Amino acid sequence: MADCHAEHALRERRSGVVFDQTVCAVRVVNLGARHGRIEQAHQLELPLRLERVSVVLVERVTSSRLDGEALGDCAQHCHLTRIPQRIEANCMRAVILDRNGPIDSLRIGEMDAPSMSADEILVRVHAAAVNPADLKVVSGKDGAAFIHARKFPTAIGYDFSGVVEKVGANVRGRTVGDEVFGFLPYSGTNKQGSFAELVSVKAHAVGVKPGGVSHEQAAASATVGCTALQGLRDKGGLRAGQRALINGASGGVGSFAVQIARQLGAEVWGTASAANADFVRELGAARVIDYRKTPLRSLDAKLDVVLDAAVTSSFQEVRGLLNAGGAYVTLLPSTSLFVGMVSSLFSSKRCGLVMVKSRAADLDQLGQWLAAGEVRASIDETFPLSEITTALSVQESGSIRGKLAIRLGEPPP
Numbered sequence: 001m002a003d004c005h006a007e008h009a010l011r012e013r014r015s016g017v018v019f020d021q022t023v024c025a026v027r028v029v030n031l032g033a034r035h036g037r038i039e040q041a042h043q044l045e046l047p048l049r050l051e052r053v054s055v056v057l058v059e060r061v062t063s064s065r066l067d068g069e070a071l072g073d074c075a076q077h078c079h080l081t082r083i084p085q086r087i088e089a090n091c092m093r094a095v096i097l098d099r100n101g102p103i104d105s106l107r108i109g110e111m112d113a114p115s116m117s118a119d120e121i122l123v124r125v126h127a128a129a130v131n132p133a134d135l136k137v138v139s140g141k142d143g144a145a146f147i148h149a150r151k152f153p154t155a156i157g158y159d160f161s162g163v164v165e166k167v168g169a170n171v172r173g174r175t176v177g178d179e180v181f182g183f184l185p186y187s188g189t190n191k192q193g194s195f196a197e198l199v200s201v202k203a204h205a206v207g208v209k210p211g212g213v214s215h216e217q218a219a220a221s222a223t224v225g226c227t228a229l230q231g232l233r234d235k236g237g238l239r240a241g242q243r244a245l246i247n248g249a250s251g252g253v254g255s256f257a258v259q260i261a262r263q264l265g266a267e268v269w270g271t272a273s274a275a276n277a278d279f280v281r282e283l284g285a286a287r288v289i290d291y292r293k294t295p296l297r298s299l300d301a302k303l304d305v306v307l308d309a310a311v312t313s314s315f316q317e318v319r320g321l322l323n324a325g326g327a328y329v330t331l332l333p334s335t336s337l338f339v340g341m342v343s344s345l346f347s348s349k350r351c352g353l354v355m356v357k358s359r360a361a362d363l364d365q366l367g368q369w370l371a372a373g374e375v376r377a378s379i380d381e382t383f384p385l386s387e388i389t390t391a392l393s394v395q396e397s398g399s400i401r402g403k404l405a406i407r408l409g410e411p412p413p
Contacts, residue, residue: 092196100144147187148190182205182358217405225362229365230362243301244266244268245296263369266304269303291312295317315336316343380402
């Protein structure tokens with residue numbers, strides 16, 4: 001019996017005609033209203049429930065178990081317009097944004113799977129993670145056009161962890177079945193989303209997920225871990241024996257930055273609310289500053305790097321705290337950043353912006369730290385894909401420690 005899964009594909013209209021947005025594999029026409037033909041369709045596991053069906057577009061078909069004999073039988077009874085020898089399953093389930101708006105305007109449905117180039121791999125996503133950038137993409141505000149293409153309908157999400165399902169002809173070093181993790185580009189040209197069954201990515205932009213690290217932990221580490229590492233090491237120039245301050249140390253980037261600064265051999269201070277102070281100390285901070293009581297400019301010590309993970313400070317505010325050659329690094333562009341970068345040209349102190357990139361070497365380093373227990377992914381809560389709007393609402397509230405993970409598929413036993 002043919003294995004045809006189209007449960008998400010059919011949408012009933014009042015006219016009695018069933019259509020869909022995407023034709024992915026098979027077109028069945030002129031079924032008519034005769035019960036016999038619809039019964040044959042049931043035998044082929046096509047979910048036809050209407051007697052007044054004029055056109056059915058089957059959106060999703062699993063090709064590996066749909067053989068030519070079954071298709072021929074289907075053609076005899078259901079009038080297939082064509083009988084391919086092999087039907088590629090080129091649709092996927094995803095969180096879909098049809099237009100910018102509130103979080104509850106998102107829906108879960110079927111859309112085209114991403115195409116692959118010769119230097120890319122196709123990854124079946126097992127877990128994803130929520131980022132503040134997702135809220136910008138949904139709303140279309142705060143620079144959304146610079147981090148995701150505005151072409152609707154579109155999938156959303158950046159972080160992912162999963163299994164390689166297909167490898168491009170020019171790819172070396174990756175094979176089908178590899179467990180990998182990473183994130184999609186924060187770019188206006190990116191048309192994909194990781195809250196989906198499949199993503200297509202450059203082979204050099206993913207890291208190996210260690211066996212002892214869950215997909216949720218890996219996905220939750222991708223963007224924030226690379227941002228912290230590239231911000232501290234590359235932009236900040238942080239070295240062993242120096243002192244780093246992480247502004248916003250209990251958040252996604254901040255919680256990783258505290259741990260990574262420790263791995264780089266630095267003494268770490270962090271800002272957090274009183275409620276999150278113990279959490280930040282557990283991550284490895286030597287000193288935790290309650291930002292509600294103590295402004296940064298009032299600190300009585302010198303620092304080598306300030307990573308503004310909360311994006312609430314400025315070069316002007318912390319300039320007096322920095323040692324000669326010290327650096328202020330932030331995550332988002334702003335007017336105050338531009339002013340700081342200009343003023344730093346006439347100073348021995350630096351001001352910079354980290355534009356995170358998904359690099360295999362950095363992701364592999366994160367994976368090694370995670371596997372060794374030297375860095376941990378602080379996951380506040382894990383949601384199934386069906387509760388994506390709840391997860392985004394929690395992210396929007398700001399009342400989280402670390403990260404929110406999204407599980408695709410069935411939960412582990």
